[in-house]
Amino acid sequence: xxxxxxxxxxxxxxxxxxxxxxxxxxxxxxxxxxxxxxxxxxxxxxxxxxxxxxxxxxxxxxxxxxxxxxxxxxxxxxxxxxxxxxxxxxxxxxxxxxxxxxxxxxxxxxxxxxxxxxxxxxxxxxxxxxxxxxxxxxxxxxxxxxxxxxxxxxxxxxxxxxxxxxxxxxxxxxxxxxxxxxxxxxxxxxxxxxxxxxxxxxxxxxxxxxxxxxxxxxxxxxxxxxxxxxxxxxxxxxxxxxxxxxxxxxxxxxxxxxxxxxxxxxxxxxxxx
Ligand code: UTP
Numbered sequence: 001x002x003x004x005x006x007x008x009x010x011x012x013x014x015x016x017x018x019x020x021x022x023x024x025x026x027x028x029x030x031x032x033x034x035x036x037x038x039x040x041x042x043x044x045x046x047x048x049x050x051x052x053x054x055x056x057x058x059x060x061x062x063x064x065x066x067x068x069x070x071x072x073x074x075x076x077x078x079x080x081x082x083x084x085x086x087x088x089x090x091x092x093x094x095x096x097x098x099x100x101x102x103x104x105x106x107x108x109x110x111x112x113x114x115x116x117x118x119x120x121x122x123x124x125x126x127x128x129x130x131x132x133x134x135x136x137x138x139x140x141x142x143x144x145x146x147x148x149x150x151x152x153x154x155x156x157x158x159x160x161x162x163x164x165x166x167x168x169x170x171x172x173x174x175x176x177x178x179x180x181x182x183x184x185x186x187x188x189x190x191x192x193x194x195x196x197x198x199x200x201x202x203x204x205x206x207x208x209x210x211x212x213x214x215x216x217x218x219x220x221x222x223x224x225x226x227x228x229x230x231x232x233x234x235x236x237x238x239x240x241x242x243x244x245x246x247x248x249x250x251x252x253x254x255x256x257x258x259x260x261x262x263x264x265x266x267x268x269x270x271x272x273x
Contacts, residue, residue: 003146003208004051006044006126006185007119009112010037011057011103014131016256025060026256027130032268033085036255040130041092047143049126054100067098092155108227112157116219121210124149128151129205130255133264137250142237144248148182151210152244155237158206159183159245160252164194170202171231174243175238178245181247185238190231201245203231204252213237 014026021029027037039094041052056063066089074090077083088125103115126142134141147158171190175183187198207230216233223229237243253267254260 003047003124003126003149004049005053005120005123005241006041006047006049006051006128006142007053007055007113007116008037008040008128008130008132009103009109009116010060010063011055011106012109013106014256016258017261023059024131025063027060028062028066029255029261031133031255031261031264032272034088035066036130036133037066038089038092039133039135040128041067041096042088043134043140043142044126044128045092045096046140047126047146049142049146050096052096052098052114053125054098055103055116055119056100056111057103064098064100067093067096069093079204107222108225108229110217110220110223110228110230110233113230114214114228117214120211120214124208124210127205127207129149132205133253133255133260134204134206134248134250135253135264135267137248141248141250141252142208145206145208145246148244149248153210154224154242154244155210155234156208156215156246157185157203157234157245158248159201160204160247162202163198164197164200167192167194167197167200167202169227171234172197172199173201173203174198175201175245176192183245183247184241185234185243185245188231188235188238188243190229201247204248206248210242236237 014021028035174187176183223232253264
């Protein structure tokens with residue numbers, strides 16, 4: 001089965017960016033002039049995906065409005081040079097479908113993915129966490145992973161080498177490198193200490209998931225921080241040899257952190273000027 005849908009779990013509170021995220025979704029913060037969520041959707045489009053699914057929450061209405069027409073504004077700028085500034089966004093709206101479901105209680109990323117089941121159905125799907133901004137590759141990270149899925153037909157997580165003292169921020173994998181940059185995962189630990197981390201390979205915000213993940217998530221107890229962790233559910237698949245870790249091409253910026261956000265802003269700005 002081909003991957004046709006991309007899920008964006010965007011219900012989190014974005015507490016690291018307060019006060020900016022008090023009334024505005026983190027995903028609407030701009031890197032130069034484009035909100036983070038649009039970069040994520042553009043990456044999915046680059047991968048040939050047109051069906052976008054969002055798990056949202058309270059205070060996230062601006063995301064739905066962004067992927068909709070704003071008649072008054074568009075009429076106002078229709079005969080001016082500024083029209084070109086909206087062309088990219090208008091094209092996305094024309095090309096893609098957007099569906100939304102609310103996560104009523106924010107019980108973790110695994111829970112957000114479980115909530116998305118009615119939007120996804122019984123097929124493999126891509127997941128993009130838009131605060132991990134990935135740039136600098138023609139296919140995009142999800143495009144690279146979609147290609148890999150055609151070959152491996154199992155769940156795939158994007159991984160990156162991180163300093164061990166940063167392991168506590170990520171899910172960290174153990175596995176055997178089967179070919180260059182492709183690991184068969186045997187273990188994964190959510191947010192371990194530097195000493196407990198099984199490697200320096202951390203999972204970043206790009207996944208391809210097979211639909212059995214939903215029934216596994218239903219059975220998975222809450223983990224670290226009382227949240228339902230996607231890492232715990234993926235571990236059940238990994239124990240059967242059904243998860244690949246993929247060291248992607250391109251550059252990732254953790255825009256959920258201030259340093260990453262500034263790095264992405266400087267990178268995009270210097271590309272444009
Ligand atoms: P984060 O761990 O980055 O949390 O979530 P957050 O709430 O967005 O940000 P901070 O840490 O408070 O600053 C990783 C991804 O999972 C989504 C988030 O929206 C983000 O895309 N998420 C997390 C949900 O959709 N629901 C949840 O219950 C938790």
